[in-house]
Amino acid sequence: xxxxxxTFVIVSIAYIISYALTSGFVYPIQTTLLPNVSEKTGLLxxxxxxxxxxxxxxxxxxxxxxxxxxYLMWFLSVYGNGLDLGVYQPIMSLLACYVGVKLAExxxxxxxxxxDLAAWKFLIISGVFGSVFNGIGLTALQHEAQxxxxxxxxxxxxxxGLFASLFLLLYLFKFLRHYKGI
Numbered sequence: 076x077x078x079x080x081x082t083f084v085i086v087s088i089a090y091i092i093s094y095a096l097t098s099g100f101v102y103p104i105q106t107t108l109l110p111n112v113s114e115k116t117g118l119l120x121x122x123x124x125x126x127x128x129x130x131x132x133x134x135x136x137x138x139x140x141x142x143x144x145x146y147l148m149w150f151l152s153v154y155g156n157g158l159d160l161g162v163y164q165p166i167m168s169l170l171a172c173y174v175g176v177k178l179a180e181x182x183x184x185x186x187x188x189x190x191d192l193a194a195w196k197f198l199i200i201s202g203v204f205g206s207v208f209n210g211i212g213l214t215a216l217q218h219e220a221q222x223x224x225x226x227x228x229x230x231x232x233x234x235x236g237l238f239a240s241l242f243l244l245l246y247l248f249k250f251l252r253h254y255k256g257i
Contacts, residue, residue, distance in 0.1 A: 082133065082140060083140050086125070086129050086133070086137070086140045086141060086144070087140070087141075087143060087144040089125045089129075090122055090125045090126075090129075090141055090144040090145065090148070091144050091147065091148065093121035093122045093124065093125050093236075093240065094121070094122045094144075094148040096121055097117055097119065097120055097121045097122065097236070098148075098151075098152065101117060101118075101119045101120075101121070102117060105117065105118055105119070112228070116225065116228035116229060116232055117232040117236070118228070118231055118232045118235060119232060119235045119236050119239055120232040120233050120235070120236035121236045121239055121240050122148070122236065123168075123172070123202065123205070123206060123209070123232070123233035123234075123236040123237050123240075124202070124236050124237040124238075124239065124240020124241060125141075125240060126141060126168065126169065126172040126205070127172055127175070127176065127198055127201060127202040127205055127237055128198065128240070128244075129141055130172050130173050130175075130176040130201075130205075131176055131194070131197070131198055131201065135173060137169075137173070138169045138170070138173055141169055142165065142166075142169065145165035145168070145169060146165050148165075149162075149164060149165050161216045161217060163216060164213055164216060167209070167212040167213055167216060168209050168212070168213065170208075170212070171205050171206075171208035171209035171211075171212050172202075172205040172208075172209065173205075174204070174205065174208050175201045175202065175203070175204035175205025175206070175207075175208055175209075176201040176204075176205065178201070178204045179197060179200045179201035179204055180201075183197070183200055195241055198237070198241065199234075199237065199238075199241075202233065202234060202237040203230070203234055205233070206229060206230045206233035206234050206237075207226070207230055209229055209233060210225065210226035210227070210228070210229030210230050210233070211226055213225075213229060214226050214229065
């Protein structure tokens with residue numbers, strides 16, 4: 076029980092921090108440099124990396140671990156930033172990431188051992204699959220007219236966010252290993 080609570084806290088904090096960085100730092104830069112891109116489509120969406128990594132390590136349990144933080148950030152986006160996001164979007168995103176990881180396991184048969192160095196390849200592939208499903212699902216929920224462009228925007232933002240998340244984790248672990256003797 077204690078491990079589950081610890082995992083829940085770590086995953087929730089990681090998701091909230093990544094979402095806060097995205098909405099507080101990345102989106103303002105995006106709207107300044109690219110004002111024509113929709114606010115609903117982030118071109119560097121860091122929480123996708125957290126979702127994929129959590130699905131990889133925790134499996135289906137990650138959906139329940141991420142659901143409270145996902146809805147907290149959804150609530151803040153809808154009522155704090157005035158974005159028009161559907162109530163089912165957090166569930167759709169979590170399901171899409173889970174299906175992406177499972178599809179990568181079935182199609183690629185590349186899943187390495189949990190702590191293997193080659194895990195990043197599997198994470199990228201499953202992240203792309205999850206991003207495509209996420210883009211299709213979210214665009215369908217929003218009833219957007221430009222379906223293909225919106226899906227492409229989600230895929231670009233999610234995959235870029237996954238790369239950035241993996242890059243940040245790489246250097247975080249290097250920093251911790253160097254200064255903490257890990």
